[in-house]
Amino acid sequence: xLKPTPAEDLGKRVGPARERARARGLLGLAAVFLLAAFLSxxxxxxxxxxxxxxxxxxxxxxxxxxxxGHEALVxxxxxxxxxxxxxxxxxxxxxxxxxxxxxxxxxxxxxxxxGVSSGAALFAVAMIAFGxxxxxxxxxxxxxxxxxxxxxxxGLGATAVLVGLTSxxxxxxxGTLLLAGVALAALASxxxxxxxxxxxxxxxxxxxxxxxxxxxxxxxxxxxxxxxFALLLALLLPRLMRDLNGLLLGEAEAYHLGVNVQRAKxxxxxxxxxxxxxxxxxxxxxxxxxxxxPHIIRLVAGPDHRFLLPASALLGGSLAVAAxxxxxxxxxxAELPLGIITALIGAPFFLxxxxxxxxxx
Amino acid sequence: xxxxxxxxxxxxxxxxxxxxxxMVGILGPNGAGKSTFLKLVSGEHKPTAGHILFDGVPLxxxxxxxxxxxxxxxxxxxxxxxxxxxxxxxxxxxxVPGFGLCGDHIHAAEAALERVGLAHLAGRKYTDLSGGERQxxxxxxxxxxxxxxxxxxxxxxxxxVDEPTSNLDIGHQRRVLEALRExxxxxxxxxxxxxxxxxxxxxxxxxxxxREGRLIAHGRPEEIVRDDLLSHTYGCALDANQTPSRTxxxxxxxxxxxxxxxxxxxxxxxxxxxxxSSR
Numbered sequence: 353x354l355k356p357t358p359a360e361d362l363g364k365r366v367g368p369a370r371e372r373a374r375a376r377g378l379l380g381l382a383a384v385f386l387l388a389a390f391l392s393x394x395x396x397x398x399x400x401x402x403x404x405x406x407x408x409x410x411x412x413x414x415x416x417x418x419x420x421g422h423e424a425l426v427x428x429x430x431x432x433x434x435x436x437x438x439x440x441x442x443x444x445x446x447x448x449x450x451x452x453x454x455x456x457x458x459x460x461x462x463x464x465x466x467g468v469s470s471g472a473a474l475f476a477v478a479m480i481a482f483g484x485x486x487x488x489x490x491x492x493x494x495x496x497x498x499x500x501x502x503x504x505x506x507g508l509g510a511t512a513v514l515v516g517l518t519s520x521x522x523x524x525x526x527g528t529l530l531l532a533g534v535a536l537a538a539l540a541s542x543x544x545x546x547x548x549x550x551x552x553x554x555x556x557x558x559x560x561x562x563x564x565x566x567x568x569x570x571x572x573x574x575x576x577x578x579x580x581f582a583l584l585l586a587l588l589l590p591r592l593m594r595d596l597n598g599l600l601l602g603e604a605e606a607y608h609l610g611v612n613v614q615r616a617k618x619x620x621x622x623x624x625x626x627x628x629x630x631x632x633x634x635x636x637x638x639x640x641x642x643x644x645x646p647h648i649i650r651l652v653a654g655p656d657h658r659f660l661l662p663a664s665a666l667l668g669g670s671l672a673v674a675a676x677x678x679x680x681x682x683x684x685x686a687e688l689p690l691g692i693i694t695a696l697i698g699a700p701f702f703l704x705x706x707x708x709x710x711x712x713x
Numbered sequence: 714x715x716x717x718x719x720x721x722x723x724x725x726x727x728x729x730x731x732x733x734x735x736m737v738g739i740l741g742p743n744g745a746g747k748s749t750f751l752k753l754v755s756g757e758h759k760p761t762a763g764h765i766l767f768d769g770v771p772l773x774x775x776x777x778x779x780x781x782x783x784x785x786x787x788x789x790x791x792x793x794x795x796x797x798x799x800x801x802x803x804x805x806x807x808x809v810p811g812f813g814l815c816g817d818h819i820h821a822a823e824a825a826l827e828r829v830g831l832a833h834l835a836g837r838k839y840t841d842l843s844g845g846e847r848q849x850x851x852x853x854x855x856x857x858x859x860x861x862x863x864x865x866x867x868x869x870x871x872x873x874v875d876e877p878t879s880n881l882d883i884g885h886q887r888r889v890l891e892a893l894r895e896x897x898x899x900x901x902x903x904x905x906x907x908x909x910x911x912x913x914x915x916x917x918x919x920x921x922x923x924r925e926g927r928l929i930a931h932g933r934p935e936e937i938v939r940d941d942l943l944s945h946t947y948g949c950a951l952d953a954n955q956t957p958s959r960t961x962x963x964x965x966x967x968x969x970x971x972x973x974x975x976x977x978x979x980x981x982x983x984x985x986x987x988x989x990s991s992r
Binding site: 371457458459597598600601602604605607608609610611612650654655656 | 779780781782792795804
């Protein structure tokens with residue numbers, strides 16, 4: 353056996369110090385999250401800047417005399433919902449990515465890469481194109497939630513296929529998972545093409561936004577539409593952290609540790625489909641946040657889900673807000689689709705991961 | 714108790730008591746139903762007929778999360794897709810449903826690692842550990858799981874271990890079994906599926922011999938490690954003997970050895986001693 357070295361001795365004492373470091377880490381990430389949101393409110397083509405933001409915010413809340421209401425309106429009706437949605441989309445995708453990676457015991461799972469986002473987008477597009485004609489009662493009943501619910505159903509379908517594929521295996525090979533994802537995504541985008549072909553021009557134009565991802569259409573009704581899914585995710589997160597820690601060791605081991613495995617998997621499937629579905633319903637397919645974020649957190653703090661999930665939510669939200677800011681200013685006054693920004697950053701990162709895994713066998 | 718899959722009886726009519734503070738070894742040829750039996754006792758499989766009582770309460774009625782406070786399982790092998798440190802793997806034993814979100818389970822994990830003699834590797838990546846060290850990490854994880862919620866009086870802690878020493882050298886085999894003995898010494902009931910008859914005889918309080926899903930015999934090591942019993946169970950000629958310190962052991966009968974025994978053992982007393990071994 354190897355003799356203890358000072359560095360390994362240190363490992364003995366990492367426990368309590370690590371807990372404190374994690375608490376500090378979460379606080380730091382929360383600060384970054386809020387800072388990103390604050391910056392996002394001050395970026396855009398209209399006159400509000402970082403300097404005038406406090407004044408406009410004061411006006412919105414009724415504390416100070418206004419500048420005529422226009423800026424307050426921009427802030428309240430355009431930038432605030434857009435920032436909130438970016439926060440949600442990033443957090444939901446990052447957490448869903450981390451959860452799926454834990455459940456599939458595969459660090460390359462990502463809602464965008466394994467076809468869940470595509471399934472969600474297909475159903476959302478179908479709801480836009482055919483909802484009024486074929487499901488008017490359902491669409492009226494669901495109101496602002498109609499799109500998220502449709503996307504949720506699509507995400508659920510895609511996830512169910514993947515879970516069926518992986519059920520009972522100790523680990524699923526990256527190849528199988530990604531190939532299944534590629535097939536699902538290809539099928540979904542082909543069907544989206546069919547939907548676009550069958551529908552009128554307006555929905556056809558929307559299709560680009562769906563496949564590239566954008567928050568340009570942000571509104572309060574979309575914020576309200578995603579709210580139930582965000583709340584559900586937040587409520588179930590503590591439960592999921594522990595279940596996923598058990599599942600990391602394998603399904604049998606998770607049972608031995610007291611996890612109700614079947615129920616945990618069911619909850620995971622529904623929660624991630626819901627979270628991703630709602631994100632896709634408001635922003636289209638935004639890729640790579642779900643894979644980049646958990647990887648960064650794991651690199652720094654290890655794979656314990658009790659830290660990984662909340663930290664991924666905060667960092668993912670910050671990344672999406674930052675990416676959306678770039679999307680808004682990079683080619684102003686025009687806008688880049690959000691998914692292009694995240695893919696530009698995320699795809700090389702993903703490639704790096706794949707190559708490194710390949711080198712390690 | 715009986716267990717069937719697709720009409721095939723994997724475990725048939727087995728009845729076995731595992732007392733607290735004792736270590737029971739299950740022996741038997743491949744496919745005898747040893748691991749299946751372990752899965753029945755862990756609650757992973759439900760028996761087709763019969764029942765399993767844990768402290769007098771049917772296992773089937775126990776809630777998984779509550780069961781996990783009193784029953785831990787060390788699997789034959791475990792794959793981890795992510796790079797946990799040894800200490801983190803051990804603390805996973807305490808970070809599951811029924812336990813707090815945070816708290817001092819890190820101390821329990823450190824103590825468990827200490828007990829299997831791996832405290833110095835706490836910060837080492839699990840994937841960088843040797844097979845024997847990994848096995849001991851999982852034993853520490855199981856111990857940590859059982860240590861997190863101290864049992865109320867009259868409650869037994871149960872440690873189930875599936876072939877903990879396969880692929881290990883003799884030094885690591887000993888360290889693993891000593892760790893299990895220590896768990897038994899502290900009051901846990903330990904049930905271990907083992908392949909090495911001699912190790913099992915040296916470390917277990919009693920041995921259960923299984924063949925084709927049935928319990929052939931159960932008793933103290935010296936009652937089980939017998940030529941006729943083992944030769945019949947494994948279907949090959951085996952020669953049982955005892956060391957000078959009265960620990961029974963067995964060797965395969967090699968070709969044309971005089972009087973059917975292994976020649977190098979001539980100095981040892983032949984035939985079985987019924988006195989308890991002085992382990």
